[in-house]
Amino acid sequence: MKKEILEWVMAIAIAIILIVVIRTFFFVTYTVDGLSMDPTLQDGDRVVVNKFMDNFTDYEYPEVVVFDSDMGPAYVKRVIGTPGDEVEMRDQQVYVNGEPLEEDYVVHTGESYMDNFTLSDLGVEGDVIPEDHYLVLGDNRPVSRDGRDFGLIHEDSIVGEVQLRFWPLNEITVNF
Known part of the structure; x- marks a missing residue:
């Protein structure tokens, strides 16, 4: 009986350690909050973010990323x-x-705040995005709080690329 209990405790401990390692170094889940990425991602969608590849690759257009914000x-x-x-x-x-850009994912309603901008309007010195920085925008531009509000983001604030939408189950999507 003691041996069986010990085996169960060991199995549970190993499972917990694996979960912690995976969430810390490889993948993490997020819940989409708001309509700024509609129609690509809707409010309440659950996504898996690949943190592991963040160490080996630069982000490119049109990848969807999760990043930490001071706001x-x-x-x-x-x-x-x-x-x-x-x-x-x-x-x-x-x-x-x-x-x-060919942006067939963007919501166009004929209205948008800050229709026109340049990098200097976003607080960038010079004509190009500096090293280690990215411009990110929401797909639902009329309602999105994005780079037009807070400027460029530093690569250190990026958690990772969204790899999978797993909720709702009838809309599972891999790579956007």
Whole structure:
């Protein structure tokens, strides 16, 4: 009887250690809060974020990332501009290095605050995004609090890339 109890305790301890290691170094889950990524991600969706790859790769357009914010809980946004990019928005169209982005995921309602911006409007010195910084925007631009509000984010604040939506079950999606 003691041997069986000891085996159960060991199995539970190993499971807890594995969960802690996985959550600390590899993957973590987040709940989407708000409508800023609609229609890609809706309020209440549950996603898995890959923290492991953060150590080996740079983020690129159009990856969806989670990052920590000084303004409250973590945000989920899409990478639009990367280090070295020149970015601006004219007439609700984003241009990166002079080329318009194909953004079929963006909600266009004809209204948006701050329709036009340049990097200098976001507090960037110079014409390009500096090293270790990214411009992120929400897909639902009329309601999104994003880089237009708080400027560029530093790569150290990025938790990781969203790899999987697992809730609701009828909308499971891998890689956005």
